[in-house]
Amino acid sequence: MEEMAESSGAKPRDEIWAKLVSSDSRYSDVEIRSDEIVICSEISSTSTDKHNWCKIVRNSDLCSATIENKRSNTILVDGAKLCNEDTIVIKDGSEIVPGPDGEGFVNYRFNIMSSPETCQRQLKICIDVEHAKCSICLNLWHDVVTVAPCLHNFCNGCLSEWLRRSEQRRSAVLCPQCRAVVQFVGKNHFLRAIADDMVKADSSLRRADEDIALLDSYSSIRSNLVLRSGNNRRKRALTSTPPNDQSDDGSDLRCPQCVTEVAGFRCNHSTDHLQCQACGGMMPSRTDLGIPQHCSGCDRPFCGAYWHTLGVARSGSYPICSQDTLKPVWNTLFLSFKVRVGGCGTVRVEVKGDAIGWEMGISWSWGYRVRRGEREECDDGDNDDIGTGKRISEHTISRIPLIAHEKNLHEHIVLITENCIRQMGRTLQDVISEWIVNLDNRLIDRTRLMLNNAEMITARTIICRDCYEKLVSFLLYWFRISCPRNYYSEAAIARQDCWYGYACRTQHHSEDHARKRNHVCRPTRGNAS
Numbered sequence: 001m002e003e004m005a006e007s008s009g010a011k012p013r014d015e016i017w018a019k020l021v022s023s024d025s026r027y028s029d030v031e032i033r034s035d036e037i038v039i040c041s042e043i044s045s046t047s048t049d050k051h052n053w054c055k056i057v058r059n060s061d062l063c064s065a066t067i068e069n070k071r072s073n074t075i076l077v078d079g080a081k082l083c084n085e086d087t088i089v090i091k092d093g094s095e096i097v098p099g100p101d102g103e104g105f106v107n108y109r110f111n112i113m114s115s116p117e118t119c120q121r122q123l124k125i126c127i128d129v130e131h132a133k134c135s136i137c138l139n140l141w142h143d144v145v146t147v148a149p150c151l152h153n154f155c156n157g158c159l160s161e162w163l164r165r166s167e168q169r170r171s172a173v174l175c176p177q178c179r180a181v182v183q184f185v186g187k188n189h190f191l192r193a194i195a196d197d198m199v200k201a202d203s204s205l206r207r208a209d210e211d212i213a214l215l216d217s218y219s220s221i222r223s224n225l226v227l228r229s230g231n232n233r234r235k236r237a238l239t240s241t242p243p244n245d246q247s248d249d250g251s252d253l254r255c256p257q258c259v260t261e262v263a264g265f266r267c268n269h270s271t272d273h274l275q276c277q278a279c280g281g282m283m284p285s286r287t288d289l290g291i292p293q294h295c296s297g298c299d300r301p302f303c304g305a306y307w308h309t310l311g312v313a314r315s316g317s318y319p320i321c322s323q324d325t326l327k328p329v330w331n332t333l334f335l336s337f338k339v340r341v342g343g344c345g346t347v348r349v350e351v352k353g354d355a356i357g358w359e360m361g362i363s364w365s366w367g368y369r370v371r372r373g374e375r376e377e378c379d380d381g382d383n384d385d386i387g388t389g390k391r392i393s394e395h396t397i398s399r400i401p402l403i404a405h406e407k408n409l410h411e412h413i414v415l416i417t418e419n420c421i422r423q424m425g426r427t428l429q430d431v432i433s434e435w436i437v438n439l440d441n442r443l444i445d446r447t448r449l450m451l452n453n454a455e456m457i458t459a460r461t462i463i464c465r466d467c468y469e470k471l472v473s474f475l476l477y478w479f480r481i482s483c484p485r486n487y488y489s490e491a492a493i494a495r496q497d498c499w500y501g502y503a504c505r506t507q508h509h510s511e512d513h514a515r516k517r518n519h520v521c522r523p524t525r526g527n528a529s
Contacts, residue, residue: 016113017058018065020096023107030108032056038070041098053098056090063112064091074100078499080506080513088506093499093525129205132195134158135177140205141195142212145221148184152177153191157215163227164220167270173227186224187299220287222299226273254282256312256320263310276303277464281319283307292326297451297467302326305462327395328460329436329471395468397432404473405480408507410514416492417476423487435475448502449474477502480520492518499525 020030020039030039035058041051052070059065067090069075069082076097077088090096092112099105134141136158143156152175154162159176163185166173173182199206207215258267265284267273273282274293277300283293291309294301307313308323400418405411421431436459438444446454450470451463463471485493495516498504501523507514 017062018056018113019111020108021111023109027106054096059089064089065110066090067096067110071098076100078506078513079517080510088510091525127194127198129198129202132191132198136162137215139207139211140198141191142207142215143219144188144191144195145185146188146191147175147182148186150175150178150180150182153188155215156187156221157218159185160220161218163272167272183227184224185221185227187221222294223274223301225285226275226282255284256307256315256318257284262312274301274303276301276319276321276325278302278304278325279319279321281321292462294462295326295464295467296453296461297457297463297470299452300464302464324465326462326464328462329395329458329468395465397428397468397472400428400476401469401473403469404476405520406502406504406507408514408519410507410511411520414492416488416520417480419489420480420483420487431479432472432475435479438478439475444475444478448477477520481522497521497524499523 016031016033018032022029038055039053041053054070054075055068057066066087067077068087069084072084074081074083077090078094080088082088090110092110094110096108096110097105132140134155136154141153141155144153145156145159146153154176162176163173174180175182254273255267256262257265260266267284272285274285275282281303283303283306292305302321302325304321304323304325307320312320314320402412411417421428440459451457451467495518498517498519501521502519503523504519507519
């Protein structure tokens with residue numbers, strides 16, 4: 001019994017925006033003109049009775065649609081079962097079967113006929129260019145930041161310089177536009193995207209490269225910045241009260257350095273503070289030190305590394321988080337080995353440190369040589385010169401993060417990646433170590449690395465735990481697609497790759513689809529972004 005389809009939509013238009021293309025040349029394609037249409041089917045051989053099969057609704061992005069199953073039986077959409085009244089998003093090239101399996105039913109391919117320009121249409125917002133300009137430099141915003149409570153917007157570099165000059169005068173930081181007291185400064189990613197789109201639409205708004213480089217060199221606002229109260233600043237600037245007598249009630253003492261001098265520094269009335277994203281505690285915003293205060297992957301501030309470096313311990317008065325909240329990807333110690341072997345005699349190893357200024361000699365007894373930093377029995381008398389590096393882990397990982405493999409629950413339940421690692425006789429930490437080396441050597445495409453400044457990430461980059469898990473998830477994707485198939489189970493090998501690969505959205509709400517298709521792969525259809 002084969003079924004064919006035809007449309008019965010309301011308010012048809014002249015434009016055909018999509019088609020259901022039949023896999024059987026005996027049946028004609030279904031042309032879709034309405035934004036909402038019900039597809040009817042009939043038993044083609046003997047009966048003219050028709051019944052509703054599915055409803056297709058055009059989505060607002062104009063390059064996808066939502067299909068609803070109107071049958072009492074299940075239908076298949078891109079291999080996923082769709083029960084009665086269930087819906088799923090379909091894109092150009094989606095395969096649709098009006099039944100629970102491919103036998104006895106005509107397969108259809110959903111094809112969008114619209115032009116590429118239509119599919120790339122974005123929401124249009126009318127903005128006066130004059131309202132998108134920084135009132136300091138009078139140019140379009142660059143790396144826009146917003147001040148509160150007045151909510152005016154400026155270039156990061158312009159306002160950073162304004163903050164520095166305000167602190168030098170020891171006065172309250174006033175908004176350059178309305179002169180209101182500024183209490184808070186933060187990056188505005190939404191307006192930054194709008195400013196970037198405006199530059200793309202009108203190239204005359206683009207600044208010279210040297211101007212942008214100068215602005216970036218001034219920029220110091222990387223995360224939300226809490227400023228001192230303007231009233232307190234002004235009051236203390238006009239009085240001669242000694243620093244030790246400020247705020248007897250402690251109400252304005254925000255961090256340990258507000259109370260006492262630590263490592264030659266004490267906060268004053270003009271010191272701005274950062275709020276730690278782990279413990280909520282405060283620390284002074286200091287760009288003059290080499291101590292990390294921000295995660296390079298997300299630009300969020302963390303106080304653990306700062307206070308630990310200064311030797312300040314946690315107390316009941318001021319929250320201080322663990323130093324583990326912010327660490328390098330790897331604390332790397334590069335060693336230069338020079339090995340001299342005379343026959344199978346004693347091996348002499350000279351080790352010199354990189355940028356540390358130390359050296360030492362190591363001797364192994366008869367019958368051993370050094371290779372890749374390990375000992376192994378010597379078979380001959382060849383001379384070896386070996387250069388290798390020893391890497392000491394700062395971050396450690398004992399389990400695969402839940403965000404790995406696009407949060408595909410089937411991957412985590414069946415433990416496909418863990419089983420591959422176990423079959424290799426390795427540990428998760430060992431695998432991540434290897435792929436961090438590949439990352440450092442720029443052997444990996446970083447397009448999908450969801451961290452700020454992704455191209456600048458190295459083994460010595462300071463990142464938080466959340467960003468480390470994102471990095472681990474990114475590296476595990478590359479490990480999986482490069483893993484030889486003989487390490488997979490038979491069930492994993494039997495699965496076919498999903499057309500949409502890691503970008504597939506069906507894997508999140510269809511357990512059957514997640515089980516039957518492999519999604520740790522590159523997309524071959526649809527938008528992979």
